Amino acid sequence: MDKKLVSRADDYSRWYNDLVVKAGLAENSSVRGCMVIKPYGYAIWEKMKAQLDKMFKETGHQNAYFPLFVPKSLFEAEEKNAKGFAKECAIVTHYRLESDPENEGKLRVDPDAKLEEELIVRPTSEAVIWNTYKNWIQSYRDLPILINQWANVVRWEMRTRLFLRTAEFLWQEGHTAHETKEEAINETKMINDLYAEFAEKYMSMPVIKGTKTENETFAGAEKTLCIEALMQDGKALQAGTSHFLGQNFSKAFDVKYTNKEGELKYVWASSWGVSSRLMGALIMTHSDDNGLVLPPKLAPIQVVIVPIFKDKKELDEISSVVDSIKLKFEGSNVEIKFDNSDKLRPGAKFAKYELEGVPVRIVIGPNDLKNKSLEIFRRDELSKEIIPLDNVKAHVLELLDEIQINLYKKSLSFRNANTTKVDNFEDFKDVVLNKGGFVLAHWDGTKETEEKIKEITKATIRCIPFNKNEQGKCVYSGKPSSKMVLFAKGY
Amino acid sequence: MDKKLVSRADDYSRWYNDLVVKAGLAENSSVRGCMVIKPYGYAIWEKMKAQLDKMFKETGHQNAYFPLFVPKSLFEAEEKNAKGFAKECAIVTHYRLESDPENEGKLRVDPDAKLEEELIVRPTSEAVIWNTYKNWIQSYRDLPILINQWANVVRWEMRTRLFLRTAEFLWQEGHTAHETKEEAINETKMINDLYAEFAEKYMSMPVIKGTKTENETFAGAEKTLCIEALMQDGKALQAGTSHFLGQNFSKAFDVKYTNKEGELKYVWASSWGVSSRLMGALIMTHSDDNGLVLPPKLAPIQVVIVPIFKDKKELDEISSVVDSIKLKFEGSNVEIKFDNSDKLRPGAKFAKYELEGVPVRIVIGPNDLKNKSLEIFRRDELSKEIIPLDNVKAHVLELLDEIQINLYKKSLSFRNANTTKVDNFEDFKDVVLNKGGFVLAHWDGTKETEEKIKEITKATIRCIPFNKNEQGKCVYSGKPSSKMVLFAKGY
Numbered sequence: 001m002d003k004k005l006v007s008r009a010d011d012y013s014r015w016y017n018d019l020v021v022k023a024g025l026a027e028n029s030s031v032r033g034c035m036v037i038k039p040y041g042y043a044i045w046e047k048m049k050a051q052l053d054k055m056f057k058e059t060g061h062q063n064a065y066f067p068l069f070v071p072k073s074l075f076e077a078e079e080k081n082a083k084g085f086a087k088e089c090a091i092v093t094h095y096r097l098e099s100d101p102e103n104e105g106k107l108r109v110d111p112d113a114k115l116e117e118e119l120i121v122r123p124t125s126e127a128v129i130w131n132t133y134k135n136w137i138q139s140y141r142d143l144p145i146l147i148n149q150w151a152n153v154v155r156w157e158m159r160t161r162l163f164l165r166t167a168e169f170l171w172q173e174g175h176t177a178h179e180t181k182e183e184a185i186n187e188t189k190m191i192n193d194l195y196a197e198f199a200e201k202y203m204s205m206p207v208i209k210g211t212k213t214e215n216e217t218f219a220g221a222e223k224t225l226c227i228e229a230l231m232q233d234g235k236a237l238q239a240g241t242s243h244f245l246g247q248n249f250s251k252a253f254d255v256k257y258t259n260k261e262g263e264l265k266y267v268w269a270s271s272w273g274v275s276s277r278l279m280g281a282l283i284m285t286h287s288d289d290n291g292l293v294l295p296p297k298l299a300p301i302q303v304v305i306v307p308i309f310k311d312k313k314e315l316d317e318i319s320s321v322v323d324s325i326k327l328k329f330e331g332s333n334v335e336i337k338f339d340n341s342d343k344l345r346p347g348a349k350f351a352k353y354e355l356e357g358v359p360v361r362i363v364i365g366p367n368d369l370k371n372k373s374l375e376i377f378r379r380d381e382l383s384k385e386i387i388p389l390d391n392v393k394a395h396v397l398e399l400l401d402e403i404q405i406n407l408y409k410k411s412l413s414f415r416n417a418n419t420t421k422v423d424n425f426e427d428f429k430d431v432v433l434n435k436g437g438f439v440l441a442h443w444d445g446t447k448e449t450e451e452k453i454k455e456i457t458k459a460t461i462r463c464i465p466f467n468k469n470e471q472g473k474c475v476y477s478g479k480p481s482s483k484m485v486l487f488a489k490g491y
Numbered sequence: 492m493d494k495k496l497v498s499r500a501d502d503y504s505r506w507y508n509d510l511v512v513k514a515g516l517a518e519n520s521s522v523r524g525c526m527v528i529k530p531y532g533y534a535i536w537e538k539m540k541a542q543l544d545k546m547f548k549e550t551g552h553q554n555a556y557f558p559l560f561v562p563k564s565l566f567e568a569e570e571k572n573a574k575g576f577a578k579e580c581a582i583v584t585h586y587r588l589e590s591d592p593e594n595e596g597k598l599r600v601d602p603d604a605k606l607e608e609e610l611i612v613r614p615t616s617e618a619v620i621w622n623t624y625k626n627w628i629q630s631y632r633d634l635p636i637l638i639n640q641w642a643n644v645v646r647w648e649m650r651t652r653l654f655l656r657t658a659e660f661l662w663q664e665g666h667t668a669h670e671t672k673e674e675a676i677n678e679t680k681m682i683n684d685l686y687a688e689f690a691e692k693y694m695s696m697p698v699i700k701g702t703k704t705e706n707e708t709f710a711g712a713e714k715t716l717c718i719e720a721l722m723q724d725g726k727a728l729q730a731g732t733s734h735f736l737g738q739n740f741s742k743a744f745d746v747k748y749t750n751k752e753g754e755l756k757y758v759w760a761s762s763w764g765v766s767s768r769l770m771g772a773l774i775m776t777h778s779d780d781n782g783l784v785l786p787p788k789l790a791p792i793q794v795v796i797v798p799i800f801k802d803k804k805e806l807d808e809i810s811s812v813v814d815s816i817k818l819k820f821e822g823s824n825v826e827i828k829f830d831n832s833d834k835l836r837p838g839a840k841f842a843k844y845e846l847e848g849v850p851v852r853i854v855i856g857p858n859d860l861k862n863k864s865l866e867i868f869r870r871d872e873l874s875k876e877i878i879p880l881d882n883v884k885a886h887v888l889e890l891l892d893e894i895q896i897n898l899y900k901k902s903l904s905f906r907n908a909n910t911t912k913v914d915n916f917e918d919f920k921d922v923v924l925n926k927g928g929f930v931l932a933h934w935d936g937t938k939e940t941e942e943k944i945k946e947i948t949k950a951t952i953r954c955i956p957f958n959k960n961e962q963g964k965c966v967y968s969g970k971p972s973s974k975m976v977l978f979a980k981g982y
Contacts, residue, residue: 029623030565031610034558036623039638042555064533067525068612068643068659069581072588074521076598086588086598090560092612093584093600095647097563097577107567107577109584109609118600119522121559121583121612132520132527141834147530152559152643156586168559343632 005355007289012233016284020162023292023355025279033160033167037276040356043300045170045279049150051202051297052172052274055194061146061174066128068152069119074127078252081126084219088156090121090167121154126220126245126271129175130253137177137267139258145177146187153275163280164237164491171275174242177267179259181246184268185223188244191272192225195240203278204295204407205229205285206415207239208438208486210463215447221271222246228462228486230415231284234436236462236488239281242272280491286380286407292357293379295407296400303336303396304358306349308365315340318364321389325362328393334400354379359403360396380406421484428475428487432457438488442481444474452476459487496846498780503724507775511653514783514846516770524651524658528767531847534791536661536770540641542693542788543663543765546685552637552665557619559643560610565618569743572617575710579647581612581658612645617711617736617762620666621744628668628758630749635678636668644766654771655728655982662766665733668758670750672737675759676714679735682763683716686731694769695786695898696720696776697906698730699929699977701954706938712762713737719953719977721906722775725927727953727979730772733763771982777871777898783848784870786898787891794827794887795849797840799856806831809855812880816853819884825891845870850894851887871897912975919966919978923948929979933972935965943967950978 005022008015021027025041037045053063069092076082096113100106122128129147136142154168174191178184192209199207207227217224221243229239250256250267259265286293296302305325307318322338329336337358339349346363353361361377368374374392377384380403387395418437422428431439439459443449453476454460468484496513499506512518516532528536544554560583567573587604591597613619620638627633645659665682669675683700690698698718708715712734720730741747741758750756777784787793796816798809813829820827828849830840837854844852852868859865865883868875871894878886909928913919922930930950934940944967945951959975 027626029558029619031558031560031562031619034560036558037556039553039555043553045556046554062530062534063537064530065528065536065661067520067522067527068645069522069525071522072598075588076596079596082588082598086590089586089588090583090610091585091588091600092581094582095580097566097573097580097582097611099577105567105570107563107573109582119581120588128520128522135518154559170556 005289005291008232015289016280017162019283019287019291019355023357025283025292026162028162031167033157035162035166035168037170040300041279044282044294044298045276047298047300048202048278049172052198053148053150055198056148056172056174059190059194061148061176063149064147065149065151066125066132068122070122070125070128072118072120074131075120077127077131078220078249080248081124081220085123085155089123090154090156092119092121122151123153123155124271124273125149125151125153125173126175126249127253130249130255130269133175133177133267134253134255137255137257140179140260143177143179143257143267144183144187146174147176148172148174161280163276163283165277169276171273173273174271176270177250177255178270179257179265179268181268184246184270185244187270188223188225188242188272191242191270192227192240195242195272195274196227198274199227199229199239199281200408202295202297203282203285204404204411205239205281206408206412208463208465210465210486212241212463213447213450213461213485215450216461218243218271220245220248222248226463228488229281229285230418230438230488231281231491232414233284234418234489235491236438236486237277237281237284237491238462239278240272240274243270245269245271285411287357290351290382291355293407294357294359296359296404299335299357299359301335301337301358302400303334303360303362304349304353305336305338305362305364306346306353307338307340308346308363310366314366314369317369321364321369325389325392329396332393332397334396350377354382360399362392362396378403380410422475423472425475428453429457432459432487432489436489438462438486440468440484440486441475442472442483443485444477444479444481446477449474449476453487458489460490462486462488462490496780496782499723506780507771508653510774510778510782510846514848516774516783517653519653522658524648526653526657526659528661531791532770535773535785535789536767538789538791539693539769540663543689544639544641546689547639547663547665550681550685552639552667554640555638556640556642557616557623559613561613561616561619563609563611565622566611568618568622569711569740571739572615572711576614576646580614581645581647583610583612613642614644614646615762615764616640616642616644616664617666617740618744621740621746621760624666624668624758625744625746628746628748631670631751634668634670634748634758635674637665637678638667639663639665652771654767654774656768660767662764664764665762667761668741668746669761670748670756670759672759675737675761676735678761679714679716679733679763682733682761683718683731686733686763686765687718689765690718690720690730690772691899693786693788694773694776695895695902696730696772697899697903699954699956701956701977703732703954704938704941704952704976706941707952709734709762711736711739713739717954719979720772720776721909721929721979722772722982723905724775725909725980726982727929727977728768728772728775728982729953730769731763731765734761736760736762776902778848781842781873782846784898785848785850787850787895790848790850791826792828792849793825793891794851794853795844796827796829796853796855797837797844798829798831799837799854801857805857805860808860812855812860816880816883820887823884823888825887845873851890853883853887869894871901913966914963916967919944920948923950923978923980927980929953929977931959931975931977932966933963933974934976935968935970935972937968940965940967944978949980951981953977953979953981
């Protein structure tokens with residue numbers, strides 16, 4: 001397989017797909033719209049999961065597991081939610097296959113094994129979870145419930161792209177129940193902050209926090225908060241959402257509690273999730289024409305060591321230096337791979353690890369043995385330097401921190417350079433069409449304007465950012481507006 | 492809810508179900524045959540997962556993720572495997588719901604959204620994985636492939652029991668591909684050993700390793716190795732299986748590799764799994780009429796501290812002692828919970844943590860403050876003693892180790908006391924009927940005898956243990972036999 005990628009400038013979409021496949025992250029499966037997450041891709045996802053899981057637990061959440069299937073009668077109980085997902089869900093109707101009498105050795109659906117009630121493969125779990133919470137909640141003493149689930153979900157998307165939009169995907173979904181409206185809103189905000197912190201500190205990906213418009217609010221929610229990131233092709237990607245569900249689900253499933261005063265009240269709710277889509281965001285935020293670029297905190301391997309040798313004696317000498325280096329890093333959480341295989345030449349190894357986005361590469365050759373030095377290469381800047389062997393641990397630790405921060409800074413300056421404030425619709429169209437990126441503009445707050453702008457430019461309101469209060473006039477209708485909102489074409 | 496359990500002697504089956512529900516481990520959901528794994532149960536499962544995952548990675552395996560759905564044409568490709576699961580699988584036939592014109596606000600399956608090819612919700616993933624491996628394997632350089640997946644699977648069981656047999660369950664499934672038959676067999680054995688080590692060292696559950704009879708071999712495998720454990724009611728539980736798949740799947744999916752000599756060869760395979768069923772095994776192996784008993788290595792909380800106080804001043808004094816205790820345990824991997832809530836009286840707290848199986852309980856009251864002592868209670872033996880406060884860390888660490896080992900020893904002596912060697916069929920029937928447990932007996936190796944014995948006694952051959960070679964006569968037919976096999980009624 002040719003490991004070389006098409007350049008981003010030539011074909012961004014193909015570059016992305018090639019990169020995902022060639023770096024061994026994921027590939028399409030023979031099941032329509034479903035992907036295979038390959039070991040290297042899964043290892044990055046595991047790192048993300050572990051960090052998010054830690055943050056959820058530190059904020060008082062516990063994990064649990066709820067059924068994959070939602071009986072149709074539960075699915076349709078909260079009408080808006082049901083309507084939002086009805087058009088894209090996988091439906092189990094039968095529970096048995098039988099031998100096909102017309103096709104020796106083949107099977108067919110047994111018509112006698114039809115389910116009395118169809119089961120929906122969960123596209124999201126509010127229905128099945130609120131139907132369960134009903135039995136768990138009697139009194140204020142049972143609240144709050146702060147539960148998260150790591151699971152697979154299915155949404156029957158017609159046009160799919162690896163990680164970004166697949167029929168089945170992996171995600172976490174938090175589902176919380178509270179005594180008061182205020183508590184549920186605070187939970188929603190707290191998770192929005194948590195997601196932003198994860199994106200910025202671990203993925204090195206700057207995000208803008210805000211509220212979705214009514215049009216873009218989650219089906220069944222009162223309000224949806226989100227974090228929005230900007231990809232290198234100037235398109236926006238919604239990276240995580242948290243929903244204030246009000247009492248919609250507690251009313252649909254009749255979940256009440258007795259408060260301290262002895263009154264019966266409906267429970268308040270939130271739900272929130274991020275998915276394997278974050279993998280797509282991570283890849284598109286940092287990678288370049290040579291391949292993947294990973295922030296050290298999420299890289300499965302932080303350092304690869306490539307030896308340059310012409311015979312076994314030289315390799316042995318290098319290996320003993322490598323042993324001493326590994327020893328220095330023990331207990332430091334830095335994963336070091338020594339690639340001493342003879343299957344590939346050094347140049348091919350360099351290309352491979354650049355493609356795979358290993359943050360730091362160390363090269364040790366005969367001269368380094370002589371000089372007690374080594375060559376150290378950073379993936380983010382594609383630059384190298386020679387350092388004394390003695391200094392390797394301190395240097396690498398510092399470099400990993402620096403790369404983590406540098407990636408964030410680079411993405412942030414890219415976003416700043418690609419965020420444009422406009423105050424008239426001609427400029428708006430020009431920016432969306434020719435420059436791309438985020439566009440900050442006044443909006444009159446109506447659905448009509450939002451849809452008209454989308455129709456004309458394909459740009460949608462990504463979010464209403466917090467703290468952008470400022471009087472002005474709607475960029476489309478000229479009507480008064482009290483805050484700027486963030487437009488972009490989106491993934 | 493009444494927290495008291497029925498006794499094991501009175502109704503073992505109800506005791507088990509009550510315990511699972513009352514200790515907050517799991518409950519039945521409104522979806523037929525599917526359970527909700529509640530936070531406390533899930534926390535134990537997470538501990539199991541983490542340890543198994545570590546052991547898989549230490550033996551060279553990587554995690555990946557494959558689709559939930561298997562298209563029917565792939566599902567039926569390996570005929571024996573397909574036949575084995577055809578009668579119990581959930582089948583997706585449609586991908587959209589629509590408004591039901593006859594029922595305002597309700598939904599129905601959209602008849603226009605019928606899939607061209609039905610999708611089976613994976614009961615196991617050999618088919619979808621081998622169809623993927625086909626593209627990954629060309630040469631011996633691509634081998635071995637050592638992959639594990641953590642996933643949910645669905646088998647449409649008619650009679651379900653929490654954790655032991657549910658329509659949906661959580662599991663891991665390893666799928667490996669090798670150059671040679673020997674390598675694939677070694678992998679199968681290595682995993683059998685790994686599972687036994689996990690069961691014995693972490694679950695404190697003794698197991699017998701062996702081979703399944705042809706009758707009980709996994710559908711599509713050449714040979715199935717297993718670990719079998721004995722529950723307290725004298726019934727056996729299959730706790731983990733590893734299958735040598737021969738070339739059945741590589742032939743069904745046409746997966747060949749070029750060997751070093753340039754010849755095209757079919758790949759050799761293994762697959763192996765343990766599931767959330769292990770939760771059932773863990774519960775039934777150790778628990779008693781007071782509730783759950785957990786080996787410390789899998790307990791979410793190792794130590795609970797309950798204060799006894801009559802006013803805030805006393806509680807404050809106890810709290811500061813507790814702080815000093817917690818400080819001592821920092822970095823020691825011992826999870827300590829201080830239950831200073833005033834919702835329950837101490838006696839009720841004792842009962843609660845006994846029900847939940849917390850291995851060690853520490854009680855601190857006014858006398859302990861005076862004497863610089865504390866009361867320490869071990870869940871496995873329901874016994875307590877007073878120890879000096881100064882000694883708490885060393886004492887607890889030692890006690891946790893001791894409990895871990897004691898639980899293993901107790902289970903082992905139970906198993907030994909309930910394993911009976913018999914040499915005639917009258918005794919065989921008597922033991923199976925009246926005593927239960929494992930029965931070691933000679934078997935002539937035929938399917939007919941195996942089935943006849945099952946028909947008469949309901950006992951099945953759990954496994955053909957390794958190293959039980961010994962000449963004898965079949966307990967049923969009197970024909971010659973070269974080894975003893977292990978019979979029992981099973982879960």
